Amino acid sequence: MSQLSGLASPVVIGILMGGLYVTIALGLSLVFGVMKVINVAHGDLVILGSYLAFSAITIWGLNPLLWLVPSLPLFFILGLLIEKYLLNRAARMSADAALIVAFGLALIVQNASQMIWTPQTRALTTSYSMTTFTVGNVYIPLVYLLDFAAALVVMVALRQFLERTYLGQAITAASQDRQTAELMGINPGRVSQIAFGIAMALAATAGIFFGLTFSFNPTSGTALLIIAFGVTILGGLGSMVGTFIGGMIFGLSQTLGGHFLGPTGQLLVPFLMVLVVLTIRPQGLFGR
């Protein structure tokens, strides 16, 4: 019995924290859907979002959540530029070229962060960082609730955008069948650009919440990329609900791995799961 009640905390926290992975994975799968490119720099761009928020709160004393307002358009524009000048050109050459260019971008972002903010581990500390709620005998830190709430908001907003707006429908069409979409008068270049911009805005959002929840350093991004990829594969491309469930499962695997195997288990279990998921269903569990 005491064993089970000990599990309540990691289970609740794992599910809540899964929200972070949902936000990151949605950006990754949006780009993959439209451009057929896995942006291996996505995790590092998330961490860049954390670092910019870190600077904003240390220089101006801003509330990190308020920093969302300027950082979303900033990252959106950065995304448009990266897509136009780097990834799109590479993607037209070959899938390998796009992956290698994205890897180069990851190196650039990682090392630029290291030079600007030093390799030291940082965290976004606020007045509510330590706030916790107690439900029964489970302690729930406020930031984990924020992660989960943010994921829900992002999911609903993204879904509404993809279903209701012309641009959103164009993105969906282009990710389902690029050629047919082009025949229907959709400009695939522009659609890819916007999709990448949105993915970057999602990275900025995820970066702020990640920084509120965990401490980070310039190399934290790689693990995020791997887990977000696992979430995307498990959930299936283009499946919002699948991605959501995938995020929860990976959040759980991380907290339960830590609970049973100690600190290294936190990443070991989700990494092994990525490999297992890829082995069983190389095209994803709920995917098309």
Place this chain on the structure above:
Amino acid sequence: MRSYLLLMLLIAVAVGLTLLPVVGAPQIWLLYLFYFFVFLAAANMWNLLAGFSGLLALCPAAFIGLGGYTMTILTWLGIPYYLGIVVGGAVAALFAMIISVSVFRMRGVYFAIGTLVVPAILRLVFLRWKPVGGDLEGGGAGYMVKGVRAIPPETTYWLALAIGLVSVILVVTILRSKFGLGLAAIRDNDISAASSGIDVFRLKLSSFIIAASVMGVAGGIFYMNQGYIEPNNAFDINWLMIVLLATVIGGKGLEWGPLTGTVIVVALRFQMARYVGISSLIQGLILVVIMLVAPQGIMGLVRDLRKAANSRLVS
């Protein structure tokens, strides 16, 4: 006639390089060349995978790290380092066979990410695991290579030279064999290759295992020279960066690409050793710029220039 000249040139260069420590070349040259040979072996093998076999394997660190760890652990069990290096290659090859069961089910980007996870997992496993007990450091702290001080520096140099040469000879012979012809067919179009009776899976698996074993040996030699191995370094993404950069700068999918690229990677590494942070940043920039501007690398440019010159002669 051309291949005969090539052979003579290779032998002459090899003999010259072998004699360097004997004729008293400066230690720093030998050190540069040591790094050059180890990186060359890894880059040549990565080119065999990514350039010729259509396998964008992002896991060179897994093979190199396993080779290094095998050699190191065996020295603690009383097995001499030269045997340990060979066993390291075998362990890496065996490991490649084992993970191929999983990663060879994946294609394209799935294969790339699937292989990217492998060294990340190994790093965590070796952070937890102490393969040999007793009074060792082990686990996350890493291991010293036992008895490393007794190894003369010339031996280290010759071993590196040997694996560098082996990698060059392997690539040259593979590309001129039926195996290489099959690989070229797969690279150009794997469906039509399969329908012409080429066993695509077996060919890809063979080059995966060959590359793993050579990288494993190279890893053993590299960490023998370091005298120390720990998980964060052995399974670091830095290894991927080195082979990727060397191959892409020189020319991915070109026979002499990695050789050219490795010269530049080693030069960059030592010239910029004082500015560690900015060095990696610049390497990232170079990777992106080369890939976008000259996707075939330096050797690709050379080939294009030659072609242009030839066509001018004709017309």
